[in-house]
Amino acid sequence: MTAPVLIAFPKGRLGDALVPRLAGTPLALDAAALKSRVLRIPTATPGVLALLLKGSDLPRYVAAGVASLGIVGSDTLDELDMDLLELADLGFGACRLCLCAPAEVALEDLKARPHLRLATKFPRATEAWLAREGLTAELVPLSSSVELAPLLGLADAIVDLVQTGATLKAHGLAVTAVLGRSSARLIAARGAALSEPGRIRPLADILLKALG
Amino acid sequence: MPVRTPHFPDLLFDAAVRLRRWEGALMALLDAHGYRELHPSLVLREPVPEGVLRFFDGDDLVALRWDFTVALAGLLARRFPEPPDRVAYAGAVFRRPVQPWEAVERFEVGCERIQPAEEPSAEADVELARLLMAVPQALGLKHAILHLGHAALVRRPLEAEQLPPDLAKAVVAALSRRAAHRVREALADHPAARRLTAHAEALLADLDGPDTLKALDASPYADLLAEERAHMDRALRALLPILPDRLDLRVDLADVAGLDFYTGPTLRLWAPGAQQELAAGGRYDHLFPELARPWQAAGFCVRLSRLLDLAGTRPDLFEQP
Numbered sequence: 110m111t112a113p114v115l116i117a118f119p120k121g122r123l124g125d126a127l128v129p130r131l132a133g134t135p136l137a138l139d140a141a142a143l144k145s146r147v148l149r150i151p152t153a154t155p156g157v158l159a160l161l162l163k164g165s166d167l168p169r170y171v172a173a174g175v176a177s178l179g180i181v182g183s184d185t186l187d188e189l190d191m192d193l194l195e196l197a198d199l200g201f202g203a204c205r206l207c208l209c210a211p212a213e214v215a216l217e218d219l220k221a222r223p224h225l226r227l228a229t230k231f232p233r234a235t236e237a238w239l240a241r242e243g244l245t246a247e248l249v250p251l252s253s254s255v256e257l258a259p260l261l262g263l264a265d266a267i268v269d270l271v272q273t274g275a276t277l278k279a280h281g282l283a284v285t286a287v288l289g290r291s292s293a294r295l296i297a298a299r300g301a302a303l304s305e306p307g308r309i310r311p312l313a314d315i316l317l318k319a320l321g
Numbered sequence: 322m323p324v325r326t327p328h329f330p331d332l333l334f335d336a337a338v339r340l341r342r343w344e345g346a347l348m349a350l351l352d353a354h355g356y357r358e359l360h361p362s363l364v365l366r367e368p369v370p371e372g373v374l375r376f377f378d379g380d381d382l383v384a385l386r387w388d389f390t391v392a393l394a395g396l397l398a399r400r401f402p403e404p405p406d407r408v409a410y411a412g413a414v415f416r417r418p419v420q421p422w423e424a425v426e427r428f429e430v431g432c433e434r435i436q437p438a439e440e441p442s443a444e445a446d447v448e449l450a451r452l453l454m455a456v457p458q459a460l461g462l463k464h465a466i467l468h469l470g471h472a473a474l475v476r477r478p479l480e481a482e483q484l485p486p487d488l489a490k491a492v493v494a495a496l497s498r499r500a501a502h503r504v505r506e507a508l509a510d511h512p513a514a515r516r517l518t519a520h521a522e523a524l525l526a527d528l529d530g531p532d533t534l535k536a537l538d539a540s541p542y543a544d545l546l547a548e549e550r551a552h553m554d555r556a557l558r559a560l561l562p563i564l565p566d567r568l569d570l571r572v573d574l575a576d577v578a579g580l581d582f583y584t585g586p587t588l589r590l591w592a593p594g595a596q597q598e599l600a601a602g603g604r605y606d607h608l609f610p611e612l613a614r615p616w617q618a619a620g621f622c623v624r625l626s627r628l629l630d631l632a633g634t635r636p637d638l639f640e641q642p
Contacts, residue, residue, distance in 0.1 A: 112594075173596070192420065194498055194500070195498040195500035198500075300596030300597060301594070301596070302499075303466075303468070303573070303591060304591040304594060304595050
């Protein structure tokens with residue numbers, strides 16, 4: 110018996126955006142299962158299951174070949190740099206990776222500080238930007254509620270994803286520099302895509318048509 | 322000391338038997354085609370790169386053999402005034418894992434075809450491809466896929482455009498992900514951005530069979546790569562008529578794995594559903610000249626540790642012995 114094909118979908122912001130787009134397609138997610146606490150969701154195609162995963166975990170499942178396909182933000186891909194294929198830029202879920210500081214602090218003020226502390230979930234992208242700018246900084250690795258760090262003195266500024274800017278504004282922060290842009294990407298396990306293209310490519314095409 | 326399996330896997334009864342059987346079958350296959358075994362020492366006393374297992378033997382820094390091709394090249398350059406034309410090897414190499422599931426001790430069987438630099442090499446490339454085509458049967462794999470590539474398809478346009486090393490690396494990384502949009506992002510406003518992006522899109526065109534080579538028509542570097550294309554076309558014409566039932570042959574124009582090492586045709590063997598290639602090789606004509614020997618070489622390596630993993634997780638892919 111052939112093992113089911115697993116497709117990894119992200120929970121949260123990106124997942125909220127893609128589930129409605131899949132409705133009515135062969136990869137529509139089972140509505141009843143979605144409402145439950147189950148994390149392996151049947152799709153409208155027998156033998157194809159969806160996994161709902163945290164974005165930062167998702168590329169590991171695909172790189173290891175557990176899931177054959179996945180959708181994840183390019184920011185997460187760039188942070189983890191795993192061995193997988195990136196079949197398309199789906200365009201949706203667009204946001205910017207930004208350096209954000211208290212609204213009254215300018216970029217030049219930050220650059221002039223002898224000991225700059227940056228809180229972030231994106232150390233790799235932050236280090237790359239610091240290197241491009243010829244700056245050094247102490248990175249404060251955080252995994253959530255990064256906006257609190259400058260308010261409570263844990264860091265001078267943060268590097269985080271900004272979509273509308275509403276969360277920043279609510280915490281008295283403003284964008285000081287744009288480090289990069291992120292959007293949803295269709296990814297594939299190298300082994301599955303190269304050794305079973307006849308099985309994987311049609312599913313990738315359905316995702317591209319629905320989400321691209 | 323903590324035991325860190327699976328990085329240091331022990332082979333229990335069935336796996337140990339399988340390893341010996343596969344080693345024997347593959348070495349018999351290579352021997353039947355005139356490849357004679359060389360066995361470079363497991364302990365190397367020479368400059369070693371990052372990622373190998375190193376330790377002190379008294380005051381000497383030594384390393385465990387991390388790559389047969391490099392170890393054999395050193396042995397051949399030291400010991401042979403003229404190269405033996407066909408050599409084979411079997412044993413373990415030791416490397417620090419890059420991915421968490423990779424083992425440190427890896428079992429391999431492989432072969433190398435070595436010639437003086439001035440000899441034509443096309444027949445040797447086809448000989449190696451034919452030999453690799455016989456490997457699935459020797460291993461009892463029910464079905465396999467052989468990918469043919471050519472390192473020069475990416476290397477030569479990058480050299481022609483004189484891309485800075487960091488930018489060339491970013492383009493190769495994007496191609497490794499099969500992501501033409503990443504090539505465009507990486508090149509941004511570089512003068513060659515449009516040409517190299519069009520080339521990446523041609524290499525990644527979703528074609529199949531002998532028509533795959535026609536994708537190169539859309540590349541701005543089609544003329545530059547005419548010789549490589551003709552070489553691949555000749556190889557396909559030689560190999561397709563003798564393709565075994567259990568094997569598919571595909572052209573993979575965007576194969577960039579090992580691009581800093583390979584200089585010509587590349588070979589990769591997959592099984593349906595396998596997460597990693599089971600054998601890989603190609604032409605690497607820069608290696609011996611770097612050791613002051615005017616020789617050219619090509620070869621392939623069968624990764625028995627990956628096959629052992631696959632036999633454990635997907636026994637349905639193998640014939641029962």
